[in-house]
Amino acid sequence: MTWEETNKDMGAYQQALDAQTSSGADSRVAEGRARRAAVRAYRSEHPEEEAAHAAQARTAAPAGAAAAAGAAPAAAAAASGNGGSVAVAAAPMTAAVREAPLPTGNIPTPKKGAPDKHRLLAIVPPEGIQRVEREQGDRVHTWPHLLIEEFIAMAILFAGMLIFSSLINAPLRELANPNLTPNPSKAPWYFLGLQELLRYFHPMVAGIVIPTFILVGLAAVPYVDRNPSIKPGDRKVAITLFTILFMFGAILTIIGSFFRGPGYNWVWPWTQGVFFEL
Amino acid sequence: MAKIQPPNLRESEVWKSIFRPGSIYRKGYKDTSRDRALATMNNVLWHLHPTKVKRHGLKLTYTFCLGGLSFFLFVLLTVTGIFLMFFYRPMADIGGAQAYTDMQTIRTSVFFGDLMRNLHRWGAHLMVLSVTLHMARVFYTGAYKPPREFNWVVGVVLLFLTLGLSFTGYLLPWDQLAIWAVTVGTSLAGYSPFIAKQANFLLLGGAIVSPNTLLRWYVLHVLALPFVLVLFLSVHFWRIRKDGGISGPL
Numbered sequence: 001m002t003w004e005e006t007n008k009d010m011g012a013y014q015q016a017l018d019a020q021t022s023s024g025a026d027s028r029v030a031e032g033r034a035r036r037a038a039v040r041a042y043r044s045e046h047p048e049e050e051a052a053h054a055a056q057a058r059t060a061a062p063a064g065a066a067a068a069a070g071a072a073p074a075a076a077a078a079a080s081g082n083g084g085s086v087a088v089a090a091a092p093m094t095a096a097v098r099e100a101p102l103p104t105g106n107i108p109t110p111k112k113g114a115p116d117k118h119r120l121l122a123i124v125p126p127e128g129i130q131r132v133e134r135e136q137g138d139r140v141h142t143w144p145h146l147l148i149e150e151f152i153a154m155a156i157l158f159a160g161m162l163i164f165s166s167l168i169n170a171p172l173r174e175l176a177n178p179n180l181t182p183n184p185s186k187a188p189w190y191f192l193g194l195q196e197l198l199r200y201f202h203p204m205v206a207g208i209v210i211p212t213f214i215l216v217g218l219a220a221v222p223y224v225d226r227n228p229s230i231k232p233g234d235r236k237v238a239i240t241l242f243t244i245l246f247m248f249g250a251i252l253t254i255i256g257s258f259f260r261g262p263g264y265n266w267v268w269p270w271t272q273g274v275f276f277e278l
Numbered sequence: 279m280a281k282i283q284p285p286n287l288r289e290s291e292v293w294k295s296i297f298r299p300g301s302i303y304r305k306g307y308k309d310t311s312r313d314r315a316l317a318t319m320n321n322v323l324w325h326l327h328p329t330k331v332k333r334h335g336l337k338l339t340y341t342f343c344l345g346g347l348s349f350f351l352f353v354l355l356t357v358t359g360i361f362l363m364f365f366y367r368p369m370a371d372i373g374g375a376q377a378y379t380d381m382q383t384i385r386t387s388v389f390f391g392d393l394m395r396n397l398h399r400w401g402a403h404l405m406v407l408s409v410t411l412h413m414a415r416v417f418y419t420g421a422y423k424p425p426r427e428f429n430w431v432v433g434v435v436l437l438f439l440t441l442g443l444s445f446t447g448y449l450l451p452w453d454q455l456a457i458w459a460v461t462v463g464t465s466l467a468g469y470s471p472f473i474a475k476q477a478n479f480l481l482l483g484g485a486i487v488s489p490n491t492l493l494r495w496y497v498l499h500v501l502a503l504p505f506v507l508v509l510f511l512s513v514h515f516w517r518i519r520k521d522g523g524i525s526g527p528l
Contacts (some may be wrong), residue, residue, distance in 0.1 A: 004349075030387060032449045052424070064521040070372070082315055125520075137332060137358075138332065138333045138334070139331060139332055139333060140331060140333050140336065141311070141314040141315065141318070141329065141330055142314075142318040142324065142325065142327040142328065142329055142330060142331050143302075143314050143317040143318045144314070144335055145331075146327060146331050146335070146336060147318075147324060149336060149338075149343070150343065150346050153343040153346065153347060154346070154347065154350045157347055157350065157351075158354070158493070161401060161404070162393075163398060164400060165393055165396035165397045165398075165400055166393060166396075168400075169385075169392065169396060170395055170398075170399035170400065171453075171455060172381055172385065172397050172451055172453055172455075173383070173453040173454040173455045174454055175375055175378045175452070175453060175454070176370070176375075176378065176452045176453055176454055176456060176457040176488070177454060177462070178457065178486065178488075180452055180454070180522040181456055181458060183458070185458040185461065186459060186462065187459050187462045187463040187464050188444065188448050188459050188463065189403070190406050190410075190441060190444070190447075191463050195464070196464065200467075202290060202469075203465075203466060203468075203469040204469040204470075204471065206466070207465075207466025207467070207469050208466065208470050208471070209470055216436065217434075218413075218433045218437075219430075219434045221417070221422055221430065222423060222424075222426070222427035222430050222431070223427060225422075225423075228328065228423060228424070229424075229527065230419065230421075230423060230526065230528060232418075232422030232528065235420060239418065240280060240416050242418075246414060247303060261336075276453055277332075278399070278400075278403055
């Protein structure tokens with residue numbers, strides 16, 4: 001049955017169409033909702049036709065005849081649609097309660113000459129479409145803009161490293177000797193801040209408590225700082241604290257690296273020399 | 279005489295099978311919105327990125343490329359590290375000390391050996407630095423705030439693993455610098471509460487830095503830690519996209 005042959009209420013159609021259009025709906029969505037409203041308005045005014053349809057569907061379904069089974073769901077599908085979306089219907093809804101046809105147990109056989117591929121067509125009410133509300137924002141294509149920038153950064157770093165590595169050799173001292181402790185003995189540079197702390201604290205504090213505190217503290221940062229703003233002006237406390245701690249670590253590392261000499265005693269690097277190896 | 283047409287490589291079936299639609303190397307690439315998106319989407323490496331990124335993220339002073347460069351350094355260290363593995367044995371028994379003699383061989387006799395070792399050593403130091411600075415950048419741009427809290431935690435784990443990789447590698451040359459730096463660094467584990475002895479033994483494979491330690495740290499350095507790091511790195515990259523790409527703008 002085409003739209004032209006469908007029984008409908010054109011007054012309700014026009015009313016719903018105007019309402020939808022004025023509320024800013026897309027023209028095709030508005031048209032679809034108005035069509036539904038028109039059909040519903042007609043049905044609610046002619047309940048006797050509905051009852052006849054329903055009775056036909058109920059008697060046809062258990063009969064189990066292939067033809068009737070095919071027709072019954074179609075009739076039910078055409079007649080149903082009272083899925084709670086009453087809001088757009090212009091006329092009041094008094095649709096009769098109808099039961100779905102009982103399963104017939106017939107497995108539909110494919111039509112002769114039907115193509116191997118099949119298409120699925122789902123009819124979805126406009127309200128059923130999930131709208132994703134996300135700002136498109138000011139975006140640019142990754143290729144070429146970001147990838148070229150990354151490539152240049154990588155190439156510059158690699159070129160710099162090649163030049164540096166060609167000119168300056170990594171240290172290799174004499175064979176390891178467990179009986180000969182060099183003076184001073186220093187950890188790798190990234191642990192020199194901790195080694196510097198060893199001068200001031202008990203080893204358990206400097207070596208266990210503080211590093212654990214730093215790692216756990218760092219991991220906990222997002223759960224402690226619940227300020228949602230990322231504007232630097234709103235985060236003065238967080239930025240100040242982090243900067244102080246970061247500088248504290250950097251200064252300790254620099255002291256441990258360049259200002260500590262034999263016996264791990266204080267030296268001035270410009271007079272007594274640098275006791276530091278990478 | 280008929281002209282012999284050279285076969286057009288870019289139209290050949292082989293070429294087309296290698297370069298997927300949207301590849302800039304494929305014939306018919308057009309600088310359109312569609313092909314630009316496909317160029318990112320259809321490449322196994324580039325599709326770590328979304329097809330479009332926020333414009334402010336391109337600004338050099340927002341990221342300083344620190345995360346990407348850390349990843350590049352990791353790849354570079356993997357490549358140079360594999361090269362060095364061909365010439366290095368983690369053995370240091372009395373009278374043998376192959377680890378140390380292999381280092382000397384790499385420096386003097388292996389083609390490009392010295393350059394590779396230098397790249398590996400300097401790259402390792404640089405990676406510790408770049409990962410640390412990357413963390414500072416992420417803090418200052420507030421990029422750890424919801425929904426990115428967990429990715430920050432993953433990042434802290436990655437920083438810890440980077441330090442672990444650098445420290446385990448530090449022992450491998452088996453020279454005076456190596457064993458004494460490691461002796462100093464690990465002596466602190468002996469102060470752990472309750473499990474001091476056990477922690478020390480687990481870390482060193484004995485009471486002091488010994489050939490056992492060398493083997494243990496070698497396996498950690500070339501296999502165990504990189505494996506764990508790649509796992510966390512995958513989660514790190516994946517979460518960047520799932521959490522909505524780069525943070526900001528400020």
